[in-house]
Amino acid sequence: MKPSRVAIVDQGSNSTRLFLCEGIATDGPIGERLTTVTALRRGAGPDGSVTDDALDRVEQCLATYATRIATFVPDDVVVVGTSAVRDAPNKAAIVEMVRGLVGVDMTVLTGPQEAELAYVGARLGVSGDGPVTVMDIGGGSTELVRGGPDGPHSAVSMDIGCVRHTERHLHEDPPSVEQVEALCEEVRQTARQVFDVIGGQAPLIGVAGTMTSLAAMHHGRYDPSEIHGATITLDQARGLLDRVSKLPLSERREVPGLHPDRAPAIVAGLCIAVGVMQADGAQTVRVSERDLLDGAVLRLTELAR
Numbered sequence: 143m144k145p146s147r148v149a150i151v152d153q154g155s156n157s158t159r160l161f162l163c164e165g166i167a168t169d170g171p172i173g174e175r176l177t178t179v180t181a182l183r184r185g186a187g188p189d190g191s192v193t194d195d196a197l198d199r200v201e202q203c204l205a206t207y208a209t210r211i212a213t214f215v216p217d218d219v220v221v222v223g224t225s226a227v228r229d230a231p232n233k234a235a236i237v238e239m240v241r242g243l244v245g246v247d248m249t250v251l252t253g254p255q256e257a258e259l260a261y262v263g264a265r266l267g268v269s270g271d272g273p274v275t276v277m278d279i280g281g282g283s284t285e286l287v288r289g290g291p292d293g294p295h296s297a298v299s300m301d302i303g304c305v306r307h308t309e310r311h312l313h314e315d316p317p318s319v320e321q322v323e324a325l326c327e328e329v330r331q332t333a334r335q336v337f338d339v340i341g342g343q344a345p346l347i348g349v350a351g352t353m354t355s356l357a358a359m360h361h362g363r364y365d366p367s368e369i370h371g372a373t374i375t376l377d378q379a380r381g382l383l384d385r386v387s388k389l390p391l392s393e394r395r396e397v398p399g400l401h402p403d404r405a406p407a408i409v410a411g412l413c414i415a416v417g418v419m420q421a422d423g424a425q426t427v428r429v430s431e432r433d434l435l436d437g438a439v440l441r442l443t444e445l446a447r
Contacts, residue, residue, distance in 0.1 A: 149216040150438045151207060151244065153236070155183040155226035155281025156305050156407055157351055158203045161435040162214045170266040170432055171439040176210070177351070178203045179403035182236075183226040183282050183305040190229035197235060204243045211244065222259075222438060223250045225282030225303060253299025257285035259437030261294040264349045267371060267430040273344040275422065278433065279352040279414050281305035281407065286333065286418070288340040296340040300332055304352055304411035312409060315390050322387045322413060329417025337422055346424040348374075349433035351404060352411030356382060357429040358399030370431040376419045379427070383412040 150161040158180045163173040180199040186192050211219060221240050227233050228250050240248045251259070260278035268274055271291050278285040282303040289295045311317075311325040348356070357372040358364035359382055386394060387409045394405040404411075419427060 147214070147216045147218075148439060148442060149211045149214055149219045150435050151204070151211075151219075151221040151240075152435055152438070153182065153200065153221065153223045153227055153240070153248070155224060155283070155303055156181055156404075157281070158182075158200060158207070159435060160207045160210065161439070162210065162216070163439050166439065170263075171436050175435065176207070178206075179401070181281070181305060181406075183229075183303070184309075184406075186226065186230070186309075189231055190226070191232050192226060192230050192236070197239065200236070201239055201243070204239065208243045208245075218442065219244060219246050220438060220442065221246055221248045222434075223248050224256050224434075225253075225280055225299075225301075226305075228252070229282060253283065253285065254297055256280075256283070256434065257287045257297035257299055258294050259434045259441060260285055260349055261287040261289055261297070261437065262440055263433045263436030263438075264347045264430045265289070265291070265293075266432040266436055267428075268345075268347065273341075275340070275342070275344045275346050277346060277348045277353070277415070277418050277427070278350050279304060279348070279411055280350060284414055284418070286336050286340060288344060298336045298339060300336060302329055302332060302414060304407040304414060307414070308407045308410040316388055317409060319387075322383070322409065325410060325413040326417045326420075329414050330421045333418045333421035342422045346419065346422060346427045347430050348415065348427045349430050352408070352415060353427070353429045354431065355400050355404050355408060356412065356415060359386070359397055360399070362398045364399055364401070366431055369429055372429045373426050374429060376416070376425050376427075379412065379416050379419065383409070383416050386412060 287297040395402040
């Protein structure tokens with residue numbers, strides 16, 4: 143039996159998230175969710191080493207989260223690390239930090255494991271028995287997962303992320319049209335190869351911060367009840383990319399619906415969303431607030447092992 147109360151920490155490449163899960167309802171796990179943009183991968187070395195500044199940002203966040211976890215008094219605590227952690231030669235520093243602050247060992251997810259948890263969470267918001275493709279855009283990687291109601295059938299984790307590719311492609315403020323298009327083209331080419339492997343032409347579901355920000359900017363505000371299940375067309379996504387990419391960072395921070403801390407990496411994130419949709423031939427994407435955190439709760443036994 144799964145614990146009724148569990149705290150899940152997701153140490154991502156761009157954000158650190160906490161889910162204080164109080165239980166599992168008919169439509170999935172329920173509880174409070176917190177997100178802090180810590181940009182663990184920002185400024186990472188050529189070999190993926192995270193910087194001391196990034197470690198300091200994560201340490202401050204985890205110290206706050208540890209207090210919230212202690213107050214919550216969960217039956218179990220799980221901390222997972224994704225792309226930036228698994229890429230970092232100095233990941234031991236992150237693991238030690240987690241152990242010292244949160245009191246548990248971090249589970250560093252492989253790309254396929256990350257993809258599976260994102261799929262399991264995203265599938266909660268889907269009705270019907272047909273196949274779907276889940277797109278999980280992160281700071282260091284993007285997972286594409288094809289599956290059905292029984293779970294994922296095939297998955298690929300691409301080393302394409304909104305923080306990683308901001309630093310790789312977007313060198314001006316605002317970025318030039320040529321830089322933006324070069325990034326979109328790299329995503330299209332890579333994603334086409336992935337869809338040849340996992341299959342395409344299934345309804346596309348987008349999860350994580352880039353996709354919820356995309357929907358929030360489209361609506362002009364962030365309201366989870368509006369974001370979850372929202373449908374965004376390719377033309378709408380492309381239009382937002384064209385508009386936001388022309389703004390300097392100071393003005394991107396003021397875009398309605400976009401959290402200011404996500405402004406530095408949002409152009410690359412939108413490029414990834416648009417590039418994947420174009421590679422798949424998808425005219426729409428459905429945004430889900432259910433994601434890796436929900437999948438981690440539902441796969442808690444496997445993570446504990």
